[in-house]
Amino acid sequence: MKLHFIYIITILSLNIQAQVLDKSWRAIIYQKEDAWFGSREAQDIADNVLLYQRDIGGWPKNVQIHKKLSDKEKRHLLKLKKETNNITIDNGATTQEMLFLSKMYRQVPNIKYKTAFLQGLNYILEAQYDHGGWPQFYPLRSGYYSHITYNDDAMVNVLKLLKELKDDTGFYAIKPSGETLQKVNKAFEKGIDCILKTQYVQNGVLTGWCAQYDEHTLLPAKARSYELPSLSGKESAQIVLLLMSIENPSPAIKDAIIHAVEWFERVKITGKNIKHVYANGKRVDKKLISDNNASPLWARFMELDNNKPFFCDRDGIKKETLAEIGQERKVGYAWYTREPQEVLDKYALWNLKNSKSKTRDLNEEYNITVAKDGTGDFVNIQDAIYASKAFPYQRVIIHIKNGVYQEKVHVFDWNTKVSFMGESREKTIIRFNDFFKKMDLGRNSTFHTSTVLVEGNDFIAKNLTIENTAGEVGQAIALSVNANRCYFENCALIGFQDTLYCTGEGYKHYFKNCYIEGSTDFIFGEATVLFQNCIIHSKANSYITAASTPKDQLFGFVFINCSLTASTGVSEVYLGRPWRMYAKTVFIGCEMKNHIKPEGWHNWSNKDAETSTFYAEYKCIGEGYKPDDRVPWSHQLNTSDVEIYTVEHILGTEFTQDLKP
Structure with missing residues (x-):
C-alpha cells in the first residue's frame, strides 16, 4: 500500500513538471501564479536564465530557456559568456528574461537575480542610438539587423520596461540606483522622441509607423525579402498604445495619437475574415473570406503612398492579394491583425482624459471656436460643449473649423440653444466607430453607438458631416436626436445600418438640403x-425607413x-x-x-x-x-x-x- 502511494505521488510529480516543461518559455514567464516563482523548479530554471545571459548583459532569442540542460550543455554555455553575437531585443529576448528575473527576485531575493537584471538594463541603455532608436541586435550587425526596429514590438517592449522603472510603478521588483534611473528616464524620452520623428507623413498628414527605419536617415527600410518598406497595422497599434499610456502627454504626443487613430479608421478592412484551412491536423492554407459579422482587420503591410495592402513571397515581389503568394509564406506569416481595435476601444477614454485643453481664454461665452490646429478656443468639440452655458438665454454658437474630429459628441439636455456651425460639409467631419456588438450593453446596445447624440432642445447644425465608421457590422448610429425643435441644414450623415435615429414622442426635427446614406432602416424613430x-442614398438592398x-x-x-439614390448594384x-x-x-x-x-x-x-x-x-x-x-x-x-x-x-x-x- 505504501509503495503504491509513493508510486502515485511520483507520477503526479512528473505530470506537474511535464505541465510546466511542455509550456513555451514565454508562457512560463507570463503565468499568473506569482508564488510559483519561489519554487525549487523555478529556481532551477532561473539558473538556466543566468547561464544563457552573456557578459554584455543581453540574451539570444528563440531559446526555450526553461528546458533542462545536460552538464555538457551547461559547460558550453559558460564558454559562450564572452560571445556577443546574436544578442538581441527581437522576439521579446532580453526584456522577457529580465521580467522573469524580477519575478524570481520578488519571491527569492537572491542578489544574483538582481545583478543579472541590472546587467540586462545596462545592455539596453548601451544599445540605444543617440537619436533614441534601438537596433534589433547589439553589438551591431550588418544588414537590416541594425535598423531601428519596431518589428514584432521590439522597441516598444524596451520602452515599456523603461517606463515601468522610471514611473516606479512597482511592476518590477528590482529598483535601479538613482543614477541609473536618470539614464532610464533620459533613454525613455529619447525613445519617444524617435517614435514621433518616425511617424510617417503621407501627403502632408501623419499616419502610422513602419516596421523598421534606416538608422542613419530615419526613412522606412527593408528587412527580410518579404518585409518591404511599408506602413504596418500591427506595429503601429502597439506604438500608439504605448503613447496613450503616458501621463500628461505633450501636444506632439497627443497629435501623434489623434492622427494615428484617424489613420486606423481610414485603413481598416470590414466585412472580411481570415479562414485557416487544415489537413491532417496541419494548417495548409489561409484565405481572406467575406464575413459581414467579422470584426475589422488591418493589413500588416500597406503601401506608403496610398495605404493599399500588399503581400510578398521570399522573392520580394509585391502581390495584391493573399491568394497570390506561395503556401509557405501565406501560412507562415501574420499578414493581417486586429491589434488596432484595442487602440480604437481605448481612444474615447484617453481622449476624454487628455484632450480637455483650451488654447486660450474663452472671451465670448456665446461664440466658441473649435479647431484641430489649435487656432480656436478648443481642439475638441466635446470640450466646447462642456464649456457651454446651461439653459442659456441666447444661442450658443460653436464654430467648427475644417478637420476630422475623431470623438463621440454628446449635447446634454441642459445644453439648449446650441449651434454647430461647420466650416464646410466636405471637410468638417465628426466621426467615431461604435457599434452594437462592440458596446455589448445588452439588447439596447444600439442606442449607445451614436457618434453624435443630441439631447438639448433647439439644436442647430449646418455645413458638416457626421459619420459612423464602424462599417457593415450591424447597428451603428451616426446621429441620434432626442430633443425638440432641432434643425439640420447642408449636413451629411453617413453610416450603414441605423444611420439616423430621430426620437422623442412629440418632438420635431427638420432636415434641409442634407445627404443621408445607409443600408438597413437607416432613418428610424418616433x-x-x-x-x-x-438626398437619401441606399447602400444595400434593404429598407430606407423604420x-x-x-x-x-x-x-x-x-x-x-x-x-432617392442608390449605390451600383443596389436594385x-x-x-x-x-x-x-x-x-x-x-x-x-x-x-x-x-x-x-x-x-x-x-x-x-x-x-x-x-x-x-x-x-x-x-x-x-x-x-x-x-x-x-x-x-x-x-x-x-x-x-x-x-x-x-x-x-x-x-x-x-x-x-x-x-x-x-
Missing part, C-alpha cells in the same frame, strides 16, 4: 421629422422634394417598414430611382401593421415611382390630402420662427 430637398410613430401623432417621417429597396404598429411615412414630390421595389412598402412580417400604419406618396417621379404596383394597404394622396403637408403644419410656427442661429 419623432415627427421633415426631410426637404435631401418609423415608430406614436398612435395619436399626426405626422411621422415626411419627405418633400427629396431624391431592391423598400421605402419603409414599421418598427412599431402606427408608423407614418410619406413621400411627396420625390424623385425615386429604379432601385425602389415596385411594391414600395413592407409590413415587417406583421399583417396587423397593414391596417395601423400610414404609408403614402404624392406625385413622385422617376423609374422607382410605380403607384399602381404599390402594396394595396399604402396610399396615394390627392391634392386636398397634401394641403396639410407644409412646414408650418408639420413642425409648428414656434419651431419655424427660430431656424436661424
Whole structure:
C-alpha cells in the first residue's frame, strides 16, 4: 500500500513538471501564479536564465530557456559568456528574461537575480542610438539587423520596461540606483522622441509607423525579402498604445495619437475574415473570406503612398492579394491583425482624459471656436460643449473649423440653444466607430453607438458631416436626436445600418438640403421629422425607413422634394417598414430611382401593421415611382390630402420662427 502511494505521488510529480516543461518559455514567464516563482523548479530554471545571459548583459532569442540542460550543455554555455553575437531585443529576448528575473527576485531575493537584471538594463541603455532608436541586435550587425526596429514590438517592449522603472510603478521588483534611473528616464524620452520623428507623413498628414527605419536617415527600410518598406497595422497599434499610456502627454504626443487613430479608421478592412484551412491536423492554407459579422482587420503591410495592402513571397515581389503568394509564406506569416481595435476601444477614454485643453481664454461665452490646429478656443468639440452655458438665454454658437474630429459628441439636455456651425460639409467631419456588438450593453446596445447624440432642445447644425465608421457590422448610429425643435441644414450623415435615429414622442426635427446614406432602416424613430430637398442614398438592398410613430401623432417621417439614390448594384429597396404598429411615412414630390421595389412598402412580417400604419406618396417621379404596383394597404394622396403637408403644419410656427442661429 505504501509503495503504491509513493508510486502515485511520483507520477503526479512528473505530470506537474511535464505541465510546466511542455509550456513555451514565454508562457512560463507570463503565468499568473506569482508564488510559483519561489519554487525549487523555478529556481532551477532561473539558473538556466543566468547561464544563457552573456557578459554584455543581453540574451539570444528563440531559446526555450526553461528546458533542462545536460552538464555538457551547461559547460558550453559558460564558454559562450564572452560571445556577443546574436544578442538581441527581437522576439521579446532580453526584456522577457529580465521580467522573469524580477519575478524570481520578488519571491527569492537572491542578489544574483538582481545583478543579472541590472546587467540586462545596462545592455539596453548601451544599445540605444543617440537619436533614441534601438537596433534589433547589439553589438551591431550588418544588414537590416541594425535598423531601428519596431518589428514584432521590439522597441516598444524596451520602452515599456523603461517606463515601468522610471514611473516606479512597482511592476518590477528590482529598483535601479538613482543614477541609473536618470539614464532610464533620459533613454525613455529619447525613445519617444524617435517614435514621433518616425511617424510617417503621407501627403502632408501623419499616419502610422513602419516596421523598421534606416538608422542613419530615419526613412522606412527593408528587412527580410518579404518585409518591404511599408506602413504596418500591427506595429503601429502597439506604438500608439504605448503613447496613450503616458501621463500628461505633450501636444506632439497627443497629435501623434489623434492622427494615428484617424489613420486606423481610414485603413481598416470590414466585412472580411481570415479562414485557416487544415489537413491532417496541419494548417495548409489561409484565405481572406467575406464575413459581414467579422470584426475589422488591418493589413500588416500597406503601401506608403496610398495605404493599399500588399503581400510578398521570399522573392520580394509585391502581390495584391493573399491568394497570390506561395503556401509557405501565406501560412507562415501574420499578414493581417486586429491589434488596432484595442487602440480604437481605448481612444474615447484617453481622449476624454487628455484632450480637455483650451488654447486660450474663452472671451465670448456665446461664440466658441473649435479647431484641430489649435487656432480656436478648443481642439475638441466635446470640450466646447462642456464649456457651454446651461439653459442659456441666447444661442450658443460653436464654430467648427475644417478637420476630422475623431470623438463621440454628446449635447446634454441642459445644453439648449446650441449651434454647430461647420466650416464646410466636405471637410468638417465628426466621426467615431461604435457599434452594437462592440458596446455589448445588452439588447439596447444600439442606442449607445451614436457618434453624435443630441439631447438639448433647439439644436442647430449646418455645413458638416457626421459619420459612423464602424462599417457593415450591424447597428451603428451616426446621429441620434432626442430633443425638440432641432434643425439640420447642408449636413451629411453617413453610416450603414441605423444611420439616423430621430426620437422623442412629440418632438420635431427638420432636415434641409442634407445627404443621408445607409443600408438597413437607416432613418428610424418616433419623432415627427421633415426631410426637404435631401438626398437619401441606399447602400444595400434593404429598407430606407423604420418609423415608430406614436398612435395619436399626426405626422411621422415626411419627405418633400427629396431624391432617392442608390449605390451600383443596389436594385431592391423598400421605402419603409414599421418598427412599431402606427408608423407614418410619406413621400411627396420625390424623385425615386429604379432601385425602389415596385411594391414600395413592407409590413415587417406583421399583417396587423397593414391596417395601423400610414404609408403614402404624392406625385413622385422617376423609374422607382410605380403607384399602381404599390402594396394595396399604402396610399396615394390627392391634392386636398397634401394641403396639410407644409412646414408650418408639420413642425409648428414656434419651431419655424427660430431656424436661424
